[in-house]
Amino acid sequence: MSGRFDGRVAVVTGAANGLGRASATRLAGEGANVVVVDIDGDAAAAVARGLPTESIGVRADVSSETDVDAYVAAAVDRFGRIDLHHLNAGVFGTFTPIPDLTVEEFDRVMAVNVRGQFLGLRAAFRRYAVQQSTGAVVVTASIAGLTGSADLLAYQTSKHGVNGLVHGAAVYGGPLGIRVNAVAPGIVPTELFAAAATTTGGKNDMESRASTTPLRRAGTADEIAAVAAFLLSDDAAYVTGQIVSADGGATVVNTVRPSG
Numbered sequence: 560m561s562g563r564f565d566g567r568v569a570v571v572t573g574a575a576n577g578l579g580r581a582s583a584t585r586l587a588g589e590g591a592n593v594v595v596v597d598i599d600g601d602a603a604a605a606v607a608r609g610l611p612t613e614s615i616g617v618r619a620d621v622s623s624e625t626d627v628d629a630y631v632a633a634a635v636d637r638f639g640r641i642d643l644h645h646l647n648a649g650v651f652g653t654f655t656p657i658p659d660l661t662v663e664e665f666d667r668v669m670a671v672n673v674r675g676q677f678l679g680l681r682a683a684f685r686r687y688a689v690q691q692s693t694g695a696v697v698v699t700a701s702i703a704g705l706t707g708s709a710d711l712l713a714y715q716t717s718k719h720g721v722n723g724l725v726h727g728a729a730v731y732g733g734p735l736g737i738r739v740n741a742v743a744p745g746i747v748p749t750e751l752f753a754a755a756a757t758t759t760g761g762k763n764d765m766e767s768r769a770s771t772t773p774l775r776r777a778g779t780a781d782e783i784a785a786v787a788a789f790l791l792s793d794d795a796a797y798v799t800g801q802i803v804s805a806d807g808g809a810t811v812v813n814t815v816r817p818s819g
């Protein structure tokens with residue numbers, strides 16, 4: 560079998576479920592050895608066992624500096640190098656009007672989605688510097704990082720923050736041969752998103768929201784993983800610093816004068 564990622568070692572965080580699991584599956588399917596990182600270590604190990612290449616599961620809380628250093632060490636210990644990072648682990652947050660949003664909830668979301676992504680990005684750059692070679696990073700952003708909602712302040716603020724990480728890291732990494740991009744999913748009914756929908760009494764009704772997008776449907780985790788894989792691959796050799804939406808066209812609709 561020859562694939563785009565033969566002989567490459569990839570780390571995917573938040574890979575026990577949803578988008579991360581789909582990404583790990585896609586990268587392994589194209590030849591990569593994958594380090595499946597998740598706060599749920601048993602589930603990470605189970606995902607790794609199911610992959611077609613030699614892969615390992617590692618338990619880590621990406622918001623912990625110690626844990627991030629530990630998953631990098633585990634990856635290097637097993638495979639000797641890391642070529643690709645998909646920094647995907649994240650939490651969604653609750654639908655809460657701004658006056659009711661607690662500091663605890665705000666900090667919880669920022670700790671994983673911003674500090675966690677920063678720690679993963681820093682670890683990637685430190686590792687690539689040691690390897691003296693090129694590397695690629697893709698971050699899971701969100702269309703919530705490109706738009707505003709009335710009741711999703713913590714999550715959308717965190718995802719706007721992720722864009723800043725990508726832009727700065729791309730400028731720093733470019734001369735070193737390190738590309739950094741993001742995939743920004745729209746409506747993708749993963750476990751996490753579905754749980755948010757049921758806990759808000761149907762307010763986050765994904766099917767009706769998705770039916771208003773240009774492609775008239777929700778996306779799948781595999782469709783997001785395909786974009787992440789493209790951004791990590793040599794097919795995207797001239798692409799860096801980009802936030803690539805995979806959202807069925809949701810972000811280009813003019814809501815002031817909808818075209819139907």
Ligand code: ADP
Nearest residue numbers: 573575576577578597598620621648649749751
């Ligand atoms: P989505 O794929 O839509 O982002 P999921 O809930 O399906 O959402 O997947 C998110 C993954 O991230 C889960 O497997 C979850 O366990 C993992 N995760 C959440 N918080 C952390 C964290 N702090 N460290 C590592 N993994 C995390």
